[in-house]
Amino acid sequence: MDLKLTGKTAVVTGASEGIGRAIALGLAREGVDLAICARRAGPLAAVAEEIAKETGRKVFPITADLTKAADAEAFIHAAAKALGRIDILVNNAGSAPGGTLEFLTEEHWEQALQLKFMGYVRCTKHTLPYMIKQGGGRVVNLIGNDGIKRSYWEIAPGAANAAGQNFTIALAGQYGKHNISFAAVNPGPVRTERWAGLVQAMARDMNISVAEADTLAPSSIPLGRIAEVEEVADLVVYLTSPRAHFVNGTMIEIDGGQQKDLMDRVRDR
Numbered sequence: 168m169d170l171k172l173t174g175k176t177a178v179v180t181g182a183s184e185g186i187g188r189a190i191a192l193g194l195a196r197e198g199v200d201l202a203i204c205a206r207r208a209g210p211l212a213a214v215a216e217e218i219a220k221e222t223g224r225k226v227f228p229i230t231a232d233l234t235k236a237a238d239a240e241a242f243i244h245a246a247a248k249a250l251g252r253i254d255i256l257v258n259n260a261g262s263a264p265g266g267t268l269e270f271l272t273e274e275h276w277e278q279a280l281q282l283k284f285m286g287y288v289r290c291t292k293h294t295l296p297y298m299i300k301q302g303g304g305r306v307v308n309l310i311g312n313d314g315i316k317r318s319y320w321e322i323a324p325g326a327a328n329a330a331g332q333n334f335t336i337a338l339a340g341q342y343g344k345h346n347i348s349f350a351a352v353n354p355g356p357v358r359t360e361r362w363a364g365l366v367q368a369m370a371r372d373m374n375i376s377v378a379e380a381d382t383l384a385p386s387s388i389p390l391g392r393i394a395e396v397e398e399v400a401d402l403v404v405y406l407t408s409p410r411a412h413f414v415n416g417t418m419i420e421i422d423g424g425q426q427k428d429l430m431d432r433v434r435d436r
């Protein structure tokens with residue numbers, strides 16, 4: 168299928184590793200020029216160079232900390248200047264700390280909302296005027312199944328995700344008249360660089376071995392495994408394409424049919 172993405176431009180946040188990196192590579196392979204951000208300049212520049220070399224597309228690495236309002240605004244303006252226009256925004260940078268209510272401090276909650284929610288709000292707010300001026304655009308937000316499949320162990324990501332889901336769907340109602348459409352993608356567990364750290368945190372909080380913690384997520388998924396980054400990236404690349412423009416104001420789960428309450432039951436033992 169020709170996704171009709173060749174010649175488009177996209178902004179992808181948090182693209183120096185994990186799902187964001189796979190999305191950036193997937194888009195570049197479809198002929199899209201990119202502006203990507205992360206906080207650490209070294210890994211970001213290395214990934215930009217690697218993607219540009221493989222695909223022959225332009226990839227502009229721009230450092231930004233999206234928990235800071237000024238950085239997010241400067242990033243979007245710099246991206247628009249470098250690319251000439253912004254056809255696609257993929258909000259992706261957004262981890263939030265797991266743990267129970269007793270474990271979570273004010274700082275954890277602040278951290279969850281500042282990046283996972285406000286980072287998306289800021290980048291979207293500054294991108295929309297460019298899209299309106301151009302006559303249209305596409306916003307795809309990487310959110311997470313914690314927002315709809317609740318777990319008491321992941322209440323901070325869950326709250327930030329629920330806020331992002333609400334935000335995504337609400338904006339679709341307002342900006343359709345400008346030919347801008349919105350979709351949210353809700354992954355379950357995905358094998359990224361962060362995965363090993365998450366398993367260790369689970370083992371710590373539940374007082375079980377790391378080996379046992381590593382079996383928890385796969386055992387809650389009927390398909391018996393967690394997702395690979397490419398599986399999530401393939402869905403996102405399709406959703407950013409003009410072929411999926413009508414998939415608007417909605418969300419798609421990509422979690423292998425995870426039954427999260429099974430994980431909670433193990434934790435309750």
Ligand SMILES: NC(=O)c1ccc[n+]([C@@H]2O[C@H](COP(=O)([O-])OP(=O)(O)OC[C@H]3O[C@@H](n4cnc5c(N)ncnc54)[C@H](OP(=O)(O)O)[C@@H]3O)[C@@H](O)[C@H]2O)c1
Nearest residue numbers: 181183184185186205206207232233259261262311356357
């Ligand atoms: N992995 C999963 O299992 C999973 C499950 C459900 C949903 N998701 C969602 O999918 C998205 C991608 O997840 P991920 O696991 O690949 O990685 P992630 O931890 O969200 O992102 C890592 C990328 O974001 C950058 N980043 C981190 N903090 C940043 C900040 N304050 N400002 C700008 N960039 C920042 C990192 O580079 P620097 O460190 O250099 O800044 C890196 O490039 C996230 O929104 C996540 O919540 C992931």
